[in-house]
Each structure stands twice: as C-alpha cells, then as structure tokens.
Amino acid sequence: GENVEQHPSTLSVQEGDSAVIKCTYSDSASNYFPWYKQELGKRPQLIIDIRSNVGEKKDQRIAVTLNKTAKHFSLHITETQPEDSAVYFCAASHSGGGADGLTFGKGTHLIIQP
Amino acid sequence: NAGVTQTPKFRVLKTGQSMTLLCAQDMNHEYMYWYRQDPGMGLRLIHYSVGEGTTAKGEVPDGYNVSRLKKQNFLLGLESAAPSQTSVYFCASSYGSGNTEAFFGQGTRLTVV
Numbered sequence: 001g002e003n004v005e006q007h008p009s010t011l012s013v014q015e016g017d018s019a020v021i022k023c024t025y026s027d028s029a030s031n032y033f034p035w036y037k038q039e040l041g042k043r044p045q046l047i048i049d050i051r052s053n054v055g056e057k058k059d060q061r062i063a064v065t066l067n068k069t070a071k072h073f074s075l076h077i078t079e080t081q082p083e084d085s086a087v088y089f090c091a092a093s094h095s096g097g098g099a100d101g102l103t104f105g106k107g108t109h110l111i112i113q114p
Numbered sequence: 115n116a117g118v119t120q121t122p123k124f125r126v127l128k129t130g131q132s133m134t135l136l137c138a139q140d141m142n143h144e145y146m147y148w149y150r151q152d153p154g155m156g157l158r159l160i161h162y163s164v165g166e167g168t169t170a171k172g173e174v175p176d177g178y179n180v181s182r183l184k185k186q187n188f189l190l191g192l193e194s195a196a197p198s199q200t201s202v203y204f205c206a207s208s209y210g211s212g213n214t215e216a217f218f219g220q221g222t223r224l225t226v227v
Binding site for chain 1: 147149154155156157158159162170172173204214215216218219220221
C-alpha cells in the first residue's frame with residue numbers, strides 16, 4: 001500500500017517569514033495530493049490540493065509543488081500570520097477502482113512566532 | 115446543510131464494553147470513511163465504503179466493524195473495547211473516488227479505561 005512520509009514534525013518560523021513542509025510518497029499510481037489544516041480540537045480541513053497532471057498550484061499565500069519523478073510534493077506558505085499556526089497534514093491517494101481513501105503523513109506542527 | 119455530523123462527540127467506555135459511532139452526511143456523497151487519529155500518527159483509515167451496502171477494510175480494521183445500510187449513514191462499531199482503541203475518531207465523506215475532496219466530521223473523542 002501507499003506510504004507517505006512528512007517532514008519536519010515541528011516547524012517554528014517568525015511571523016512574516018515563509019514555511020515549507022515536505023512529503024514523499026511510495027505508490028507511483030497515486031495521483032491526488034491534498035493538504036489539510038487542523039487547528040487544535042477541530043476537524044481537518046482542506047486548504048489546497050494538486051493532481052498529478054499539474055506541477056504547481058497556488059492560492060493566495062499558499063502553494064503546492066509536485067515532482068512525480070521524485071515522488072515528492074511540498075506545501076509553501078508565504079508571509080506567515082498567527083492564524084497559520086496549526087497542524088498540517090499531507091496525503092496521497094489514487095482513483096483506482098477501490099476509492100480506498102487517503103493515506104496521510106504524520107503531520108507538521110507549524111508554530112508562528114510573533 | 116450540516117455537512118458531516120458525528121455522534122457522540124465524547125465517550126468513556128470500560129474495557130470490554132461495546133458502542134456504535136454514527137456518521138451522517140447530507141451531501142449525497144457516495145464514499146464514506148472512518149479514520150482514527152493518535153498523537154504523532156496522523157490519520158489512519160479503519161474502514162471505508164464506496165456506496166450504500168458496501169464496506170471494505172482500511173489500514174487498521176482489527177477490533178472494528180462497520181455498516182452502510184443507508185447512503186447518508188456510516189456506522190462504526192466496537193464490539194469489545196480495549197484501551198488501545200482510545201483515540202479520536204473522524205468520519206469523512208467524498209463525492210467521488212480517491213481524488214476528490216474529503217469532508218470531515220467534528221470528531222469523537224473515545225477513552226477506554
């Protein structure tokens with residue numbers, strides 16, 4: 001099955017600086033890569049996703065890049081703000097016949113220092 | 115439009131007791147999932163369903179059973195709870211197969227003592 005590795009487990013940055021979280025996946029058939037943000041005590045919520053036919057996607061201060069050859073994708077947050085503090089999860093899945101859900105990384109706790 | 119709703123939000127069980135967690139979605143989604151979240155482990159798939167009347171095992175299915183008798187509901191059962199099942203459980207649903215957005219419920223915090 002799919003295996004997703006996520007680094008770092010904790011990331012502390014100064015407010016206004018950029019943050020980068022990296023993930024690798026093992027299954028070359030995976031073609032969908034979402035990123036979820038989870039605030040303390042809340043449910044995970046999708047912030048951005050990318051499909052394997054695209055190399056980069058941007059939404060305001062958030063961007064995701066995908067390198068299919070290296071099986072690597074990353075989340076980039078620019079001009080970080082206090083409300084960006086949360087745990088971020090990457091995930092991977094493929095649209096095979098089973099729709100067998102998302103395989104998640106173990107999460108990155110992003111801390112924005114004032 | 116409530117999205118995905120889980121019942122209950124909190125529960126404490128004694129070892130060996132049974133319980134059922136209910137997940138309901140009002141988005142007419144075909145696919146539904148149960149995950150558990152443990153500190154430092156991310157979210158791990160327990161069971162999933164690709165439509166009414168279907169269920170399948172995920173990564174960590176042992177000790178759990180599920181049923182999808184109605185399209186909008188997905189039930190997760192623990193027949194004989196164990197302390198290792200102490201966790202936060204999340205239900206999710208999605209419109210299509212694995213490459214569409216999954217919407218999560220608010221979670222159920224279960225403690226087995």
